Amino acid sequence: MKKLLYSLVLGGLAMSMTSCLKDDEHFTNFQGVGAVAEIPSSAFYGIEYNQGLPIQTAPTNYSFDVNIASPNPPTQDVTVTLSIDQATLDAYNTANETSYKLLPATLYQVSSLTATVKAGSRLAPINLSFFSGTDKVPDPTAYNEAEYALPIKITSASNNVAVSSNYGIKIIVLKIKNQYDGDYRSVGTFNHPTAGTRTINKDKTLSTVNSTTVQTEYADLGETALMWLRVNPDNTVTLTPKGTANAATVQFGVNKYDPATHAFTLNYKYAGAGGDRVINEVITLK
Structure with a gap:
């Protein structure tokens, strides 16, 4: 799905660039623009990516x-x-006030750190494997507390292709999956002050951030609008907006986790033109 999204957007970008009028002073001809190597998921979803790992012998x-x-x-x-x-990770930590440590080489494998984008295409994959079995990770809590990350950087590209200064890196943050990680179903409502109320009824994936926090889609606003849900000792839930989600989001009612039903009950809102957008949803493990 993500690869299809990349292809559609990139194809549209190419069409928009090449269809500009060449002989009109009000348009710019982009056909002479050079090529740039980038990591598109960093551009779409952010440089930092959280990867939850199950406790299993087989690599992820x-x-x-x-x-x-x-x-x-x-x-x-x-x-x-x-x-x-390592320098990329150090710079990222400084810029974002994080303290990620380089993932030990024994805990991952990269099939190759070169990718060949074939003529006529745009994309090529980089494949990795992460190890999280008890033979490699005897203490999952210590693993998570170490805050490991794998910083990957594009260093060069052939045929005079430049490297993106903004999206040439990816920081993969690794965590052993917590008890809230999994596939869920979200049902609820999004109440817009002028457009009315719409129903939320969709699948969501909750991915591990740390031992008490998961990340998922914010309301029904798409893959770039995210929220972190931290389950507190009393099972109340603290919601923090991330990505393109509105940073001024506040709790509006009860936010809690029910360990018996494995369900998050969330009530939150944010201000906008015409009034508050109010979201009520229950996210239940499938």
Whole structure:
């Protein structure tokens, strides 16, 4: 699904660039714009990505794409080279006031840190495996407390393709899955002051952030609007907006987790033109 989204957006970008009028002073001809190597998931969903790992012997496989952004697909193969880069992690920690530590080499495997984007296409995958069995991780709590991350950086690309200064990196934050991690169903309402009330009825994935917190989609506003749900000792829930979700979100009613039904009851709102947007939803484990 994400790859399809990338392709549709990139295709639309290419069409919009190449369809500009060349002989009109009010339009810009983008056909001479150079190509840039980037990590599209960093552009769409943010540089930091949380990956929850089950306690199992088999490795957890994960992949992401590199992309060649340009008005037209490359006419020659482009080799994109990446690295696991401590300096990138240090800079990210400083900029974001985080304290992630480099994931030990014994806890992951990368099939290759080069990707070849074939002529006529834009995307190529990077494949990784993460280890989280008890043979590698005897103490999941200590693993999570260490706050491990894998910083990946595009270092170069062939055929005069530049490297993106904004989206050439990805920080994969690794956690052993907590008890709230899983696939859920969300039902509820989104009350808009001028557009009326719409129903929320959709699947959501809750992914581990730490031992008490999961991340999921904020209301029904799409994959870039996120929220962190922290379950407190008394099973009340603290909601923190992330991504493109409104930063001024406040609790509006009861926010709680029911361990018997494995359900989050959430009531929250944020201000906008015409009045408050009020969201009520119950997110229940499937």
